[in-house]
Amino acid sequence: MVGVTAEPVVFERMFRAHHLAVYRYVARRVEAAAVQDVVAETFLTAWRRFDELVGEPLPWLLGIARRVSANHLRGRARRMALRDKLAAEPQVDTHSEATVDDALLSALMALRDCEREVLLLVAWDGLTNREAAIVVGCSASAFAVRLYRARRRLAQVLSSQPPDGSIPAGDREGVVVHDVT
């Protein structure tokens, strides 16, 4: 009897502790109209697979959110660039009072998805290397290497930008959008 009643209670605690982080993670990656659906699908999947959870719940949840987001993007906006995504997100824009760093967003757009992902998991989602490695499915040391390379690449793109923040043509042409699954 304890097990039958404990499972929903434990899941509920996890939901309440991490719903906000999952919501923000998704909001950064899909258009506003789809955020609630992707979050819902994430938690429904987590509930179905709850017995598989081992270790910290947040990286596990973000790993699911990442795959659900990827499925959504693949189906509806496979090659949507980050700038376009942000422009299509009135929910995020109207809630954020931060000054938009166009040059940085342009530079992020010039990165490959996998590079951008490792940077944002740390900078925006606030994960440690170990936690972020769980999300993307690699070892902590491999993640650290990817993060180092992504930072270096971002710095290179930023330093090569013209003053107006636009992306050099060469970099734009070189962008390859990868699925994040």
Added chain:
Amino acid sequence: MSRDALTARLVAADPASDLTPDRDVAEALLGRVLSSAPGASPGAHGGRRLVQRARRLSLVAQLAWTVVSLSALGGVTTAVYLAVFGGEPPARQIPRFECIIHNGVGIATYVTGDPVVDCAALWVRSGSVVPPLAAWTSPYGGDAVVRRASLGPPPFGSGWQRLPAGWTVDLPVVELDDQLNDISTGMADGDACTYAKGAVRLARSLLVADDLPAWRVTLRANNGPLSSGCRHIAPDVDGATRTIQLIQIQAERPTRNSAPTHQPTGRQRNPKPSARLRLVPSLQQRRRDYTHALELLLVAQRRTNRALSARCETVPQAAALWTRQAAAMGLAPATAAFWRAFHAEASFRAHEDVLPNDFFLRYTLLLQPASQHTGGCAHLLVQDDGGDNLIVYAARMAP
């Protein structure tokens, strides 16, 4: 650009850093998720994993779900009833109710007997505007649950039934149940043992004190003949037949659950309460903090009880003496104001894993009013529940 500057620039560019989801939508989602079938039900190994998982989960999640534990011993009768007989206790004897206020739940005892009215009073005490509330009961027994009417039934379990407006418990019966389960009777603690004659005498004295002359007391064993030895005795109050049934649980003689007697380390902590928060520490650190606080509480318990042994005090007087003693050692009660201030913190409202800095120097003080009927002088008892909840009882009982 340096690595730190680049990271700072990235962090500052986060478009969702202050984005907050709609709370009602989140609640609706949780209900929808939990009402769907999980992928795998916990089996023999799943149960153990569940426990391990529950222990790993952040403390703040538990905290958000247990705000003020007004009665740690509650539900003993219900639990024993279910264990011995199965089924549910008589409907109007639901011993307690859970009052859900925002993200927190208080396990509360009745004042008027109407769970909706009593929960509304707790909303007011918490400083919130009272929304329309509804009370629910589960066919599997346990406490009633009172939550916003707009949220529907609780999102866990199934078969919830809404209690009609104006429904009340049978308050005299519930109070009698509370008295029998009061820690000072010796029957409340699952590890305590009581001799049959003493248990019957206690039950009869309560009936006299409560002016319930038509009631009777019966005694039976759950399995086999009655034993003359000291056994755990579970009281079962049945308002329908006006009977207190004392059930002697046949098992090896248990030992009294005494608090650890290890000495404090002498490590000094900042006794000043602080409104500042910290991230939830690691499990190991929480264990250390909890153990340290427990040691301080046990010292305060010893000192207070030593003073109380020299004079016979009432429960409120003993509680006042305790509060002064505990304060001198840097310990403070976790009052409603303490929790209210914590819940007002932006980071808590954002569901972040934070705790008040002095969380482990806070205890929950429970005065046992029912023990006024059981005679004797008041003393203090610190309960170590092995979790993160430090509870101190003030009751009429031997130290």
